[in-house]
Amino acid sequence: MSEATTHDAHDHHDHGPAKGLMRWVTTTNHKDIGTLYLLFSLLMFFIGGAMAMVIRAELFEPGMQVVNPHFFNQMTTNHALIMIFGAVMPAFVGLANWLIPMMIGAPDMALPRMNNWSFWILPFAFTMMLSTIFMDGGAPAAGWTIYPPLVLQTGDAFPFMIFAIHMMGISSVMGAINVIATILNMRAPGMTLMKMPLFVWTWLITAYLLIAVMPVLAGAVTMLLTDKYFGTSFFTAAGGGDPVMYQHIFWFFGHPEVYILILPAFGIVSQIIPTFARKPLFGYSSMVYASASIAFLSFIVWAHHMFTVGMPVAGELFFMYATMLIAVPTGVKVFNWVSTMWKGSMTFETPMLFALGFVVLFTIGGFSGLMLAIAPSDFQYHDTYFVVAHFHYVLVTGAIFAIMGAAYYWLPKWTGHMYNETLGKWHFWLSTITVNILFFPQHFLGLAGMPRRIPDYSVQFAEFNMISSIGGFAFGLSQLLFAYIVISTIRGGAKATDKVWDGAEGLEWTLSSPPPYHSFSEAPEVK
């Protein structure tokens, strides 16, 4: 900010980035940090993806072929932790860094130095996390939910995993505080809250969720740590504790967390669809209120992950109805996206394809969520592949499709180059077809009773598992195409115009492509 004020007399073009590697280590520029976050997330996406390939290879056929059961469990656990904390969350923070200042007409994030810290903690956290694979006893293998008492049997990896989670938490809390400070204090004159683009709105709400629940996760894992090493008995029955207590604390974090993973995606889709439907977003204010009520409700539904722990009927009913209530604001959103397209002059460039894929496939995930929310049926579905199918529809075809749509949508703005549209469409269709081959059969497996987190299974599940694995390998390969497109667009390509998309609205499109290193040193005019 001080830079913005001291330099406003100069032409800002001659204050470009420092040269060399140190530019990236010491940078406090929101665009640089956004780039770092996005590239880090892409790397984690492939590391977590490689683990998923190991999982699908083992499940290709019944019996034990590729890895031993303990290693299999390490793969499922680390795949989830890396995808959630390493791929999806940093991708959203990267998008927030790049876009929020440009969308609200600010020169940078409010706390640039903290911004540098929150990114640079991450590589250390994940190096620590990944290094546990080589430790005595292997990496953590008790599932990403790290339930005691099982997780207390982890070997040397245990304290490293806990500290890695602490660091990831500190990083996201700092990122969240930065986002809130930027949005509340740095908007250009005239940019009232109800004029903010939806991506900014959903991120503001997400940031509040983050500062509310990441500390709770930090507390829960600290309790695990003291239970194991310092003789406390929070969750140890022998000392008067209760392992179910852990589940209550974890899911008090965990359910808001799943909305942290989807709200920014809602924001992205709400930016893309109006552009390619060439109509303003239908029901802007209802979108804002729907996002806020989803966030609020997410605090009172956590026990839908615990229907089978032996809750009283009153508890089952409360959490069942509360969960179903969330479907109402979610339905409002889907309705608004569809209404935005209604009678619009639609075109189907790659970002729009991903947004449409999101609307259709995320909704399938929402429906399977509703099935799981019915407490008596959840006794049958819980801990089966049906749950796995549910959360991959909302996370892969939900969160990750939105992130990819965002990458195609804003990449020309960020790099100044158009990506290859033909390849982009190939990437979309390959991903969409293979992701359904990968995850749709898992619904059937779950309904037929195949448990999750197992390396071997009864032969009756063989066919659907093989289909799912084939889909998995094909989906994994298709993502190499994404990496190729992104890298080649960074390196060159047809020159992108400032507006890029003729239906695009918003301040970021008034800047050049690529935007100057310091944008909006003088606040833009907001109509």
Add this chain to the structure above:
Amino acid sequence: MASNSDAKLSTARLVTRLGLVVVAMFGFGYLMVPIYDVFCDITGLNGKTSNEVAVAPVIVDTSRTVTVEFDSTLNEAMQWDFQPDVRKLSVHPGEVKTVTYRVRNRMAQAVDGQAIPSVAPGGAAEYLKKTECFCFTQQTLNAGEEKLMPVTFFVDPELPADIRYLTLSYTFFDVTKVASNTH
């Protein structure tokens, strides 16, 4: 310029406030532990039976009979034998009964054990009361030692009429390490 430094000030204040929220939520995570405990205490959920000595009632409700089943589990790698002498018992609410568990240490060294009771269904937990129980204190068995451990209990006559079956389950935990830590 002036407006800019104002914004800075308020940013500092905003960040402090958000930081306080973070600290408060960290504390709230810990606070959930006593909150849940109190909640379960009041409502009697969770199948947690109280480990307090109860006073036997005077009235016996002979108009109905409930079946109490006994269950025993060993935690993790605990090398004990642990079995109730009877599997189930029919009792009238209010009637005081004693059952014994046969416990033997198969290890070559002394082991401290702590038995943790649990009652199913959860809603019945507060009605199963014990006047004497081996779970009230830690039990130490020497290498190869065998003991009979009694539990004296009654079912509170207030037990809701729709509950006819109760399960009293004990899990023995090895607390040797914990015990030597605190000694």
